[in-house]
Amino acid sequence: MVxxxxxxxxxxxxxxxxxxxxLILIFISSRNIKKKTSELKDLHLELKTGMKVMFCGAIYGKITKVKGDIVEVEVAKNVIISVSRYAIQSVE
Incomplete structure (x- = not known):
């Protein structure tokens, strides 16, 4: 009998x-998300000409011009593309 x-x-x-x-996992992950978000915010505000960057799509390039939210990046010799500054994932 049970x-x-x-x-x-x-x-x-x-x-x-x-x-x-x-609850513990949610708390830990929310802290990590806030930390990563603040790091990316600082990164996007500190972009300067000459920095080597990587986009979210794993494309590497060198910043040639920053104007507002648009960044011009040289991805190959004499190949310059315009992207949003928020597409940049990291700086080398």
Missing amino acids: NWEVVIWTCITMAVLLGIAA
């Missing part, structure tokens, strides 16, 4: 433990 009271309390205990674990 003791349903024990089964129910075990399920409740497991649900509470899983809920606590989920």
